[in-house]
Amino acid sequence: MALLFRATTENASRHRGNQVTNRKNIHNSEVPLVCQACEARHGGVCAALTPSQLTRLSEHTTKSAHERDTDMSRHAEQTDSYANILSGVVKLTKTMPDGRQQIVGLQFAPDFMGRPFAREDGLTMEAATPLRLCSFPKSLLEEMLDESPQMERRLHDQALVELDEARDWLLTLGRKSAREKVASFLLLIATHIDPERPVEKGSIVIELPLKRADIADYLGLTTETISRQLTHLRKAGIIEIEDRRRITIPSISALRHASETDRG
Amino acid sequence: MALLFRATTENASRHRGNQVTNRKNIHNSEVPLVCQACEARHGGVCAALTPSQLTRLSEHTTKSAHERDTDMSRHAEQTDSYANILSGVVKLTKTMPDGRQQIVGLQFAPDFMGRPFAREDGLTMEAATPLRLCSFPKSLLEEMLDESPQMERRLHDQALVELDEARDWLLTLGRKSAREKVASFLLLIATHIDPERPVEKGSIVIELPLKRADIADYLGLTTETISRQLTHLRKAGIIEIEDRRRITIPSISALRHASETDRG
DNA sequence: CGTCCTATTGAAATTCTTCAACACTCGTGG
């Protein structure tokens, strides 16, 4: 069992955020250094805590790194912990008895993973990319949730955001053509992968966190169709394919248009 | 504007739940009579309130009835209220610029309608059937939410349930055939429309809350396909069609099977 | 250099949609 996931685990106290990039100039002496990186990016649930609560929590956090394709539900179960995503992408997948699969959600930094006080059913969570987490014991977090309604509201908010995203995706799966679906996916990645960047203007390059088969499972299509539609978008000048995983988008608004209409 | 929705509105205090059917033998003298009906069925958010809070809330509730196709967002906006569904079904719809539509959720009694402290975007809410609501002023409810973490947790729970349902539906839209989709829809209705009834055994009759065009918008198909698949299910002996709106299901498990496999 | 995994491309097969005609139901007014 333990062999099934390989994680490099370091105690947070030995680790002062020295790997952190993208960091803004924040010097809040009250906030634990380990947490500043998170805060700097765009506060996850922890942002709802007071500095003293944050200090208490940070004393029990563990940072860990995981390879692509690691089963994260297993990790959560084994360590009896919840976690924030520091970097990387997690895919949530549903599977039918006969093997058909559908990715029902993607989680990016700084999303919270897990469900305090509630069941998560029939869903597998896998690292879609190399992943870094900041984990805390379930018991401690649930304690703090009982103390801090703000933190619970934060989780509630994340659930509502995920609900909105799931519903947007229902529209995509139910009513869009394959071409529009692929464009919608690229748009989704472009707007989520780096929340720092203002995404409206200019040419951007995105790194796809999923391989073709995963994209297919996300869009309810086959890998062949993904491939064909990508080359179609390329020929239409809406994207440029640098390499299987890197795509440049000359104009986000052109892409957005393509995500809502088939005909030019 | 006001002409656009016609509602018969009665003050709750003049209304002692006398229309209530399906009521169990509960005699809790501390709980306001207006609320007992709700509780008896299967506690909505109000179940998290103390009797005294419930009394306070019940003094400001308004029951109302609405015809099919009423725009409920308008109602919520105009009365500045949130509401519990007492009976009937509400459909949540997303629409694309070019008119394509997708139903992204159905709400049944005793679901809570509205989103305290958060935005609900690009979504229209319509009565799919005649509807009865129990509404309360937003301000009062938000006050009580600040007082009662249990109530907020209840809302949080509902959001998580809706999220799970949306994700199940993603699998349905993304990976199932038209036949399986229609079977899945019937199964959904059978399991939601009357939460009282144990749903596993025997033959049951369901009343469809949606017309064919709506079912199509829920399943990402066309009305023609819905029609064809319904007659297919009928010929396969999985359902009997009593009339356009009433369908009997001889065996729920056969239907469940049909919702996951095409070939017999 | 061979092998495994991933991605692309083509041609045939299938599923679902589109277009078109027709049937049923219900309420209204002659």
Place this chain on the structure above:
DNA sequence: CCACGAGTGTTGAAGAATTTCAATAGGACG
């Protein structure tokens, strides 16, 4: 009481989009 019309649902045939099957190519790694 019947006729009419609008809204709703069903059925058929042709067409389009996507899948399936099959073959090939590119990269990463031992």
